[in-house]
Amino acid sequence: MTIKQLSYFLAVVDTGRFTQAAALCRVAQPTLSKQIRTLEEDLGETLLTRGHDNVTPTAAGEALLPLARRIVADSETARMEIAELAGLRRGRLRLGATPSLCVSVVADVLEVFHGRYPGIALQIAEGGSQDLVADLQRGQLDLALVIDRGETVRDLALTPVLREELVVVAARGRPDLGEHIGIVELAAHPLVVNREGYELREVTLAACAAAGVTPRIAVEGGEMDAVLRMVERGLGVAIVPSLVLAGHPTLRATRLDESGEHADRGWSHRTISLAHRTDVAPTRAAQAFREDLLSVLARTSRTGHLPPGVRYVHPPTLTA
Amino acid sequence: MTIKQLSYFLAVVDTGRFTQAAALCRVAQPTLSKQIRTLEEDLGETLLTRGHDNVTPTAAGEALLPLARRIVADSETARMEIAELAGLRRGRLRLGATPSLCVSVVADVLEVFHGRYPGIALQIAEGGSQDLVADLQRGQLDLALVIDRGETVRDLALTPVLREELVVVAARGRPDLGEHIGIVELAAHPLVVNREGYELREVTLAACAAAGVTPRIAVEGGEMDAVLRMVERGLGVAIVPSLVLAGHPTLRATRLDESGEHADRGWSHRTISLAHRTDVAPTRAAQAFREDLLSVLARTSRTGHLPPGVRYVHPPTLTA
DNA sequence: GGGATGGCATAGCTTCGAGCTATGGCGATG
DNA sequence: CATCGCCATAGCTCGAAGCTATGCCATCCC
Numbered sequence: 001m002t003i004k005q006l007s008y009f010l011a012v013v014d015t016g017r018f019t020q021a022a023a024l025c026r027v028a029q030p031t032l033s034k035q036i037r038t039l040e041e042d043l044g045e046t047l048l049t050r051g052h053d054n055v056t057p058t059a060a061g062e063a064l065l066p067l068a069r070r071i072v073a074d075s076e077t078a079r080m081e082i083a084e085l086a087g088l089r090r091g092r093l094r095l096g097a098t099p100s101l102c103v104s105v106v107a108d109v110l111e112v113f114h115g116r117y118p119g120i121a122l123q124i125a126e127g128g129s130q131d132l133v134a135d136l137q138r139g140q141l142d143l144a145l146v147i148d149r150g151e152t153v154r155d156l157a158l159t160p161v162l163r164e165e166l167v168v169v170a171a172r173g174r175p176d177l178g179e180h181i182g183i184v185e186l187a188a189h190p191l192v193v194n195r196e197g198y199e200l201r202e203v204t205l206a207a208c209a210a211a212g213v214t215p216r217i218a219v220e221g222g223e224m225d226a227v228l229r230m231v232e233r234g235l236g237v238a239i240v241p242s243l244v245l246a247g248h249p250t251l252r253a254t255r256l257d258e259s260g261e262h263a264d265r266g267w268s269h270r271t272i273s274l275a276h277r278t279d280v281a282p283t284r285a286a287q288a289f290r291e292d293l294l295s296v297l298a299r300t301s302r303t304g305h306l307p308p309g310v311r312y313v314h315p316p317t318l319t320a
Numbered sequence: 321m322t323i324k325q326l327s328y329f330l331a332v333v334d335t336g337r338f339t340q341a342a343a344l345c346r347v348a349q350p351t352l353s354k355q356i357r358t359l360e361e362d363l364g365e366t367l368l369t370r371g372h373d374n375v376t377p378t379a380a381g382e383a384l385l386p387l388a389r390r391i392v393a394d395s396e397t398a399r400m401e402i403a404e405l406a407g408l409r410r411g412r413l414r415l416g417a418t419p420s421l422c423v424s425v426v427a428d429v430l431e432v433f434h435g436r437y438p439g440i441a442l443q444i445a446e447g448g449s450q451d452l453v454a455d456l457q458r459g460q461l462d463l464a465l466v467i468d469r470g471e472t473v474r475d476l477a478l479t480p481v482l483r484e485e486l487v488v489v490a491a492r493g494r495p496d497l498g499e500h501i502g503i504v505e506l507a508a509h510p511l512v513v514n515r516e517g518y519e520l521r522e523v524t525l526a527a528c529a530a531a532g533v534t535p536r537i538a539v540e541g542g543e544m545d546a547v548l549r550m551v552e553r554g555l556g557v558a559i560v561p562s563l564v565l566a567g568h569p570t571l572r573a574t575r576l577d578e579s580g581e582h583a584d585r586g587w588s589h590r591t592i593s594l595a596h597r598t599d600v601a602p603t604r605a606a607q608a609f610r611e612d613l614l615s616v617l618a619r620t621s622r623t624g625h626l627p628p629g630v631r632y633v634h635p636p637t638l639t640a
Numbered sequence: 641g642g643g644a645t646g647g648c649a650t651a652g653c654t655t656c657g658a659g660c661t662a663t664g665g666c667g668a669t670g
Numbered sequence: 671c672a673t674c675g676c677c678a679t680a681g682c683t684c685g686a687a688g689c690t691a692t693g694c695c696a697t698c699c700c
Contacts, residue, residue: 001395002322004687019647031688033648038686043402044608050648052696060402067398071391075321078387082363082380288364302655303689324658338677351659353678358657370677372667622684623660 003075005039006068008032009047013065016054079116086284089119093285096125096132096144098199099224100241101272104307105162106145109296113289120285126223128197136275142286147199148273158273159290161297165309166203166268167253169228169245170237177237177254183211186256190218190236192227203267204239241270242309253309271313323395325359326388328352329367333385336374399436407604409439415609416445416452416464419544420561421592424627425482426465429616433609440605446543448517456595462606467519468593478593479610481617485629486523486588487573489548489565490557497557497574503531506576510538510556512547523587524559561590562629573629591633 011021012032022029040047047061057065083089093113097106102124110122125135129147136144137155148158168181170189177189187208194201208215218236219227224244231238232250245253256268274290276282282290301312331341332352342349360367367381377385403409413433417426422444430442445455449467456464457475468478488501490509497509507528514521528535538556539547544564551558552570565573576588594610596602602610621632 001399002324003391004322017647018649027687028689029648030650030690033650035687037649043399044408044611045402045406052647055648060405063401063405064398067394067401071323071394071398074387074391074394078384078391079321079363081383081387082365085380085383086365088364291364339675347658348660349677350661350679355658357678372676375677 001039001042003071005035006064007072008035009039009061009064010068010072012036012048012055013057013061016056018055083117083119086288088117088284088288091117091119091283091285092121092123092142093283093289094123094125094140094142095289096127096135096141096146098129098132098145098147098241098272099126100164100243101145101162102126104243104246105297105300108300109289109293112296113292116292117285117288128194129199131197133275136277139277139280142276142283143289144275145272146275148271149199150271153275155277155279156275157278158275160271160273160313161293162272163269163311163313164241164243164272165255166200166239166270167242167245167255167309168237169231169240169248169251169253171232171234172250172252174234174237174252177252179255180257181254182257183207184213186237186239187211187213187215189216191215192219192230192236192238193217193221194224194227195221198224199270200239200241203270207267243307246307321359321362323391325355326384327392328355329359329381329384330388330392332356332368332375333377333381336376338375403437403439406608408437408608411437411439411603411605412441412443413463413603413605413609414443414445414461416447416455416461416466418449418452418465418467418561418592419446420484420563421465421482422446424563424566425617425620428620429609429613432616433612436612437605437608448514449519451517453595456597459597459600462596462603463609464595465592466595468591469519470591473595475597475599476595477598478595480591480593480633481613482592483589483631483633484561484563484592485575486520486559486590487562487565487575487629488557489551489560489568489571489573491552491554492570492572494554494557494572497572499575500577501574502577503527504533506557506559507531507533507535509536511535512539512550512556512558513537513541514544514547515541518544519590520559520561523590527559527587563627566627 008021008025008027011024012018015021015024018033018036019029022032025032036048043060043064045060046058047064048055049058080089095106095110106124110124114120114122125132125141125144127135132141132144132146133153133156135141137153145161146158148160168177168186170177191204193204205215219230222230224240227238227240228244228248228251230236232248239256242253245251258266258268274293276286276290297312298314300306306312328341328345328347331344332338335341335344338353338356339349342352345352356368363380363384365380366378367384368375369378400409415426415430426444430444434440434442445452445461445464447455452461452464452466453473453476455461457473465481466478468480488497488506490497511524513524525535539550542550544560547558547560548564548568548571550556552568559576562573565571578586578588594613596606596610617632618634620626626632
């Protein structure tokens, strides 16, 4: 008998459906079915009568119900009590992240974090890396996920966590750019670039300059979402992290050619690091978030659920 | 967080020692240490301060303590409640077994069974297989572990569970019988045999008769333990199941040669079966014991903790 | 009536972790 | 100073919890 099995059991009783219960517990339906069966075998009694369109507890199930509820509630209470002692019952976490991360990874992690520490108020600052770094240094953020160009930043410690790929996006209806495209050919198309403050903007312009081409800028300025919408309307193409493609099915990605170089080390890939100040001790909430972030990323990476073009960077303690 | 981890935690707090707690929980000490550590990582706080000669809970540990106690207690209560519904709270189990099994396998299973269903009164009948079969048929036993010679017995169903080997035992100081011995050479030594009612006695005498030799019987009669003691005192040698050797370090075993035959199929090996009546429905307690027996045997067999000379016979549903 | 749909069970596989043994470090103790 | 008791670490095995894919059986709807 495990607490997890009991919570699965409660979910089935409450929803009256294995399928819905599985969704509620965020596991696959066969997983939940098997766990319930294991619980039944452990206790030596069937707990649920499986009807074709409803599931109801048996007498043994009814007997188990109140105790299961109390056990599950107690386990959550225990977590809360300890969190409270650690200062995680009340508190605030100010997190900065780039737009590409906010819509994907950050949302997942925050869901876990908030489930664990519902009393922590969450403040998300979405913005370009340079802005986020400045906010960190001014003490307006506790943690930030920023682009790590390998430079040391005053008073900040950076821990690499993800490596993402930049791609060229174009609307689906537009002329096809093929599988790969070089920076020179790219200059033939009108470009949409972010406002200042985005690393992306600097990288794009620097790459053009390095290749000796002058980009034709169709639209300039705006946040990530705005850029994507303009690309969708066919105003031009843009260089964006492949992460943002999720949720934009009408966009088509083309990988960037960096001829003559190790593409993986060049400007078409970049490292996302978790940054925090070194001159002040991190809050307990920030520590907890960091742990949750790493464990969620490790898990997502293992199960192959990371978006295409993104790789998890194992923390040095694990790769060593 | 699992219930098991919490019970480990409680054991450590109550004993003040990891080592003692591990013994209490019947697990190895590193296993317990690691589980506690896992629990601490899960909760994000250390729960115990490890002193060199004492272990005390931290503030977080103190906070967890009452809830952990309640969770563990509730899980046991839940088991009890369901057992009560199933009629396993009060009741009686009358179990018969051969002496060789009583001192080994049966004790292990009964420990598990009694831990689960403390309200079931246990009555053990120790005796020869023929007596046990008769007791079963007369309704004086619910279950019995008997020797299965492959014959069908009226009103009884037999499920093979173990296959054990017969060996010749002699006192350590006596002349060495070597690694193997045939029945003819054996007849040169004075023999100690059980009283009537033991399959063992019949098998021994029948084997001698089949080989055309007349055994020299030094002592006749008595239960298994008495026979072993006489052998230990050097009164003679005896043919016994290898199971009974555990706990008698002064005895030396010699395997039996059955020349010209598949030894494994001959009289030097025998099958232990679980027997119950077919003309009356088994009690709920008997069903539960049967399940516990099979699972304990399967587990013991897997972990290689079966005594030498004994093999687990997989139930047909699992081998098929 | 016959497909479509929803719902649970089964099969086969992968991976994590709970268990073990063996060993190391480190105070306390004689 | 050597020994002992106690906990941690390392390395391993294997059970089981998770997944996907598929099957079976009802019900529902055309």
